[in-house]
Amino acid sequence: MAADPAPRPRPAPPAEPPPATGATPGGRGRAVGLWRRRSLRFRLTAVASAVLAVALVVSAYVMIGVLRNALLSTIDDSIYQRAREAVSLADAERLPNEMTSPDGTLLQVVDGTGRITHTTAGTDRLVPLLNTAGRAEAIGAAEARFLDGKPYGIPHVLRVRVLSADRGRTVIAARPFSEVQTSISTAGHVLLVGTPLLLILLAGVSWVIIGGTLRPIAALRRGAEEITDTARSHRLPVPEARDEVHSLATTLNAMLARLEKADIRQRALVSDAAHELRSPLASIRLQLEVALGHPEGQDWQETAEGVLEDTMRLSRLAEDLLALARLDERGGTPARSEPVELDQLVQQTVERYGQAVTVRIGDGPMVTTGDALDLGRVLVNLVDNALRHTRTVVLVELRDEGADAVLTVTDDGPGIPELDRERVFDRFTRLDSARSRDEGGAGLGLAIVRETVHAHGGAVRLEDAAPGLRAVVRLPLS
Known part of the structure; x- marks a missing residue:
């Protein structure tokens, strides 16, 4: 019978990679988050406490080092002084049989043969603290x-100093180092207990101060939560301290004032625009209703002319509103910036009015930077406004004064009282005088003029x- 074939060895499973050690990027990300x-x-x-902890640890380490060096220097000076005194006595042959040391310094006087001749009480009289080679090295x-x-x-561990005397003698002075170790250990225990307590105290003070x-x-956050669309006039509380928070609160209140002003201005614009739209729309509706109600006696030519007139009025109002919207959208900058x-x-714009407008232009080219279409609209609005109220002709002049170009449009009409000359630049402003909207003006022409001129860096x-x-109108020359 044939023997069974030997079983094939199974392949060993692939070894699993060892677990990664240290923090993973995901762990670091979670920690940062x-x-x-x-x-x-x-x-x-936490940051202040960490900085204080590092500062306290470094200060403690430096203080222990300075204390150790100071005490070590004191011991070295003491044993050197005692050794010098012993050398002086040995050289003068005045060494007493029993040497004394008030500060506990151990003294040994060794002759040239290595024999101890004089010692302090409690010091070995037979074996020198240092052998011959050690003494020579010291x-x-x-x-x-x-x-x-x-x-x-x-x-104890000793601190040893060796000095040479006459006739081959040496003086060995030693003092236990245990007192320095005790002092350093005591200071270390004090710092070990005091430093964490001081750190906790400083962290608590930092928490309170911060x-x-x-x-x-x-307080600013709570004040901001109280400001709603129905309480736009509220302002954020301003702290008494003249610090960065005071500046922030003042800046935010100024921003709120600007936003409130812009909101009021926007609401007024919508309200005035709706009011202005009502009149031509009502007129168009009335004419059409009358024409449809009585078609047999209606003059359709006259009705069409009336509806067209009101439609043109609506068209002019829509164009003015669109121009103002574009000026607001650009934030006080011209649509283009070109010479x-x-x-x-001025010459091309005035030509369309024929003999009704007289033009005077100074010598030399006058070039500014901006949008030619917007600047042309400025001149058209001013001339149209002047033509509605002049008795004879309108005079348009252009000249240069220093770094500015000065454009003037003059009429000989009834004029405007001085107190109202600034107010007429507001949107939808019409005066109850001879310069009111005789021919359907909506009160937007001068508002468009001022905002366009301001966008070009000028004044009107x-x-x-x-x-x-x-x-x-004054415009800066290029």
């Missing part, structure tokens, strides 16, 4: 060194022409 979602007060306090180094005192029966600093901002030859623009005003009225 969590940090950003915290309140500004918390983040400022003398050459001319500074103190550490020495383990346990081999000599002293349970909260007080942000309180006016919270405009004012002398040619009305002045007495004795008799009549003069409109003066």
